[in-house]
Amino acid sequence: MIRTFIVFGFAVLLAAVSVSLVAPRDMDKPLLMELKERYSRKHPPKVDHSKFEELNRTFSSPSEVTRECENCHNLTAQEVMKSSHWNWEREEYIPGRGIVYLGKKNAINNFCISGKGNEQSCGKCHIGYGIDSQGRGFTDSANIDCLVCHDNTETYAKAPERAGAPLETLDLNNIAKSVGRPKRTNCGVCHFLGGGGNNVKHGDLETAMFEPDRALDIHMGVDSVNMQCVDCHRTERHNIAGKLYSLSSMNLKRISCEDCHTGTPHEKDILNEHTIKVSCQACHIPVYAKENATKVHWDWSTAGKLKNGEPYVEEDEMGNHKYMSIKGSFVWKKNLKPDYIWFNGTASHYLAGDKVVDPSKPVVLNQLFGSYSDEDSQVIPTKIHTAVQPFDPVNRTIIYPKLYAPEKGEGAFWKDFDWKTASAVGMKEAGLPFSGQVSFIETKMYWPVNHMVSAKEESARCEECHSRSDSRLAGLTDFYLPGRDRSPLVDIGGKWLLILTILGIAGHGSLRILVSLKGGRKEASDGE
């Protein structure tokens, strides 16, 4: 009786435990539906700019359009002129360095190195007109380029090497009448093409994202929710949320997946637990540069070769520049698995004039902080871009070369192909000492990958990290990862313990068989 009771009780317990563990819990479905509904809504304009008499005229210059905007939006210029898009710098706090002003204005990267001294060319990605190295053009609100962000005709385009001015062939009247909420194209013309070509810099932001499909980006896919950049990069008074750590240092004004999806979006608790240490992106962006290749290495040291005195260009099998006389050699890659690092939202940067301590090692231009033991850190996917770039071996500083000038003879490398004069002119414009010597140094940059989110079916599987060989997290060795790590002592010791046990049994067993065979014969003879 008691026995039956115990067995029955046990069976009930087993059943209850199994059901509670196996039964899936649908907790995220309503939230996902709500999000899809919310972000699929149209944004009808509050006013129809084409009806305004003021805009129904011909404009002789883009600044005239700006003036016309300001006539109604008469406080907006103040907002815009506080933004980093305008100032090309932002106040940042770097642990150990204090407050610094970081931005395109002064920072160094390992692509086109610096905008400093090259404003006329780089100004193509400034939201203003008439930018120059002396800082003129940052103070006059008539220089604000409202249209580059707010044109909704998708025809507005900046002219090359005109310090931010648009092409002269544009129909400014038509464009001015179209203005509205920024579309993917408005952001993309700069952010997809930074570094001098498509997908050079980010790897996850490129021209395929103008009209991506669901497979390329689950959020922005035109056959999915068709989200625009500004749906996530929410903007208040021209202050845009979200920032990239090539130029940021503080854990502020970031955008996170959790903002919409909550910190526990999975049906399975075991996945939700991962979010304490693993970013959403780490699993949900298993691959980037899905459509077009991105630049992973840039070697400036080979630049300057000429054919018949003329600069030339070579392409790789994907049609990307492999060599350019003005820029050096490149390595492009497609369908990349990200590199994973710990990141707590803070970073340090190489700033103008910083002395390189050990020039034999690659200089990390934007050191992202984080570790397993740091409770604010998560594993994030990044693109690592390496480069070989000009360096002053005497002052041990990275060189700001003068790259662009309209004419030969001004020292610009892209016209004169001489590193020494380009460095001397560039360093002078940057206000930095220069020894006259030019060597080359290896550098490294981390570009967090946040876009090109895949459908959940495509996200990284457990064993892509939890595996002995080829783990995605093979580079992060400061913690114990089940399936990847083991204690050699326990594993090898255990293996030998088992082997010796089996050998002992085999010996003992064979001896018994042998003895029993003999014994059997003995017994048999005894019987006789």
Next chain:
Amino acid sequence: MANKQVLVYKGFERFWHWMQAAFIMFLAFTGFEIHGAYSFLGFENAVRYHNITAYMLIGLVIFAIFWHLTTGEYRQYLPTFKNIMAQLDFYLFGIFRNAPHPTKKTLLSKLNPLQRLTYFFLKIVLIPATILSGLVYLFYRYPSRNAIDAINIGSLKPVAIVHTAGAILLVTFLVGHLYLITTGTTVTSNLKAMLTGYEELEEEEVVEKDGEKP
């Protein structure tokens, strides 16, 4: 000295034994996959089944503890060092000379001194250590953002090492255990007893059990 068929292992005991055997073998199978030794079910399924089986084993162990305490059968596992050398001598030498078992199996003492010691270690040290480290492993919340400082675990490593070492020792035990099954009165008598419950014991021992009667 007549022999008699006696119910040595009761119904629950056999149920518990075989369920535990099955659970531990399945846990080892899934566990070593999680450990990265091989790939069969896939990591996600291995973890899932390992966890479900772990809960079932814990449930079983709770019932077994209850049964052992209420029936007093736990006394079978209290270690004794009496005759332990004789038992060791038997396995190392006597068994090859067809010598009789040095200790007699009775209902009150169905385990020999080496079994007592081994099972005692198994039940008091090895299984609890493996289950407890497994529970910590299961409920480990990374360094838990210091939400509850007292249960903050800086690293999974020691937990994983204890759990893996426990698993390896359990597998080693299992291998030895499987072999020692064959060292009963006959090669199959121990296995039969654990399957049917009945084993042929010497009559006098049974009398001894009901010693007060005559």
